[in-house]
Amino acid sequence: MATWAEFTAEQPDLAAFAESRFAVDRHALIATLRKDGSPRISGVEPDFAHGELWVGMMLDSLKSRDLRRDPRFSLHCTTTTASMTAGGDAKISGTAEYWTDKEQYLKDLYDRTGWMPEGGELDLYRLNVTEVVSLTVEGDEMIVLSWHEGRGIRRVAKK
Template sequence: MATWAEFAAEQPELAAFVEGRFAADRHALIATLRKDGAPRISGVEPDFARGQLWAGMMLDSLKSRDLRRDPRFSLHCNTTVASMTTSGDAKISGTAEFWTDKEDYLKDLYDRTGWMPEGGELDLFRFDVSEVVSLTVEGDGMVVLSWREGRGVRRVTKK
């Protein structure tokens, strides 16, 4: 697995596009796996900070429990029909690491945003990435850029 910084160093343009899509609407969707293996879709606000991809969650939320049990995830930016045709789409997959040393992250979060969860109470995860995908519309086709660790980027145009 690659850290976000490692991926961004290898693919700076794709990383900038993906970060921009997630920043366009802070709310995103994360897919996790329930105890029985069924998928769970939940809202989350990913945070690209200090060369890493992070997400804070309510203490002991179902998605947090899912990730502590099985760290695999997929993250999808908030996409509407209009944003797909004008701004594109982005997806990230990989594994999540439950982060117990939250103090530095929370200080940085407050310095950047002026917001702090009440009492610093959250479950914090740092994400490593194994796949990053962008989709854009160019002319009458859709362009898919797909990066996988160890493989690099593939470009596919679909009409």
């Protein structure tokens, strides 16, 4: 499992692309696995801070319970038809690491955004990555760049 910082060191261009796509609309979708194994899609606001990828969520939310039980996730930037042609699409998959030492993260979050969760309480996860994918449109082709841990990057053009 690679941290976001490790992935960025290996694939700086793809990392920058993914970060830029998630920055367009802070709201993203995260897929987790329910207790019965079926998928759950939830809204989340990913935070790329100090070289790491973080997600915070309400205490003991269903998605948080999912991640504590089974840390696998898939994260997808907000995409519309227009955004595909205007900039592209990004997806990140891996495992979520429950983070109990939140004090420094929350201080930094407040310093950067001026926002603090009510009472300073949230469930915090650092996302480690196994796959990062970008989709862009070039002319009449869709270009898929996919990075998988241990395999490197692959480029596929689809008409």
